Amino acid sequence: MKTSLQKNRPKYLDLFRIKLPVTGVVSIAHRISGILLVLSIPFWLYLLNLSLESPAGFAAANNILEGFFVSLLVIIILWALAHHFFAGIRFLLLDLDIGIEKHQALLFAKAVFVAEAIAMIFLIGWVL
Amino acid sequence: MSLLSGGIRPWAVQRLSAVFMLVAIVLFILKVVAGNIEDFTLWQQWMADPVWNVIIILFWLALFAHAWIGVRDAIMDYVHRDGLRFVVLSLFGFYLIAMLLWMMKIFFMVGHS
Numbered sequence: 001m002k003t004s005l006q007k008n009r010p011k012y013l014d015l016f017r018i019k020l021p022v023t024g025v026v027s028i029a030h031r032i033s034g035i036l037l038v039l040s041i042p043f044w045l046y047l048l049n050l051s052l053e054s055p056a057g058f059a060a061a062n063n064i065l066e067g068f069f070v071s072l073l074v075i076i077i078l079w080a081l082a083h084h085f086f087a088g089i090r091f092l093l094l095d096l097d098i099g100i101e102k103h104q105a106l107l108f109a110k111a112v113f114v115a116e117a118i119a120m121i122f123l124i125g126w127v128l
Numbered sequence: 129m130s131l132l133s134g135g136i137r138p139w140a141v142q143r144l145s146a147v148f149m150l151v152a153i154v155l156f157i158l159k160v161v162a163g164n165i166e167d168f169t170l171w172q173q174w175m176a177d178p179v180w181n182v183i184i185i186l187f188w189l190a191l192f193a194h195a196w197i198g199v200r201d202a203i204m205d206y207v208h209r210d211g212l213r214f215v216v217l218s219l220f221g222f223y224l225i226a227m228l229l230w231m232m233k234i235f236f237m238v239g240h241s
Binding site: 049055059060 | 143144147149150153168170172175191195198199202217227228233234237238
């Protein structure tokens, strides 16, 4: 028999009401950024192919990268790379039991976001 | 390819490829900062340099292994119906193979065109 307490137990399937700890945010963002990076492979291969063909192809690739929407896209992909890079380092350290204790885990997860924010300042400056 | 499917080996491949790519990315950044993508000649010379050519092809191979294991895990977490899972995994496999062939075409041809 169910008590009223059990019946009214909230099911937090509303994504906006689920509060992930920062470590969880790093984790899901690692997955999302990884999928973005995988999807960006043809874009980079296309540019590599074009830029290595001839001086004219190199100039054409540069032109493509200077477009507004392409710059925006490149910034998003570079964010994905920066996040995947720093979160990846964190996961490798976790494998070595570094930063695995709760307090440190939260600290390291925050450090991932700080490091990627700093990296993005340089990367956005470089792209624009 | 048991190296890239179940058990401890994909786990190990995922970490080895990650460490290799981390180091390679730092090296790439140093080359870019040093101005090696400023003009076509420097860019092509860099990509065609035998040592770098090998590093970059290994980088792409590490990337494809890493992408396969990572996305395979994600697909297995979210796609539960057997038939659909098979289709999605196959499509992703073909996508990676196509990208692999394209990459090989580009980097085996550098400096020969």
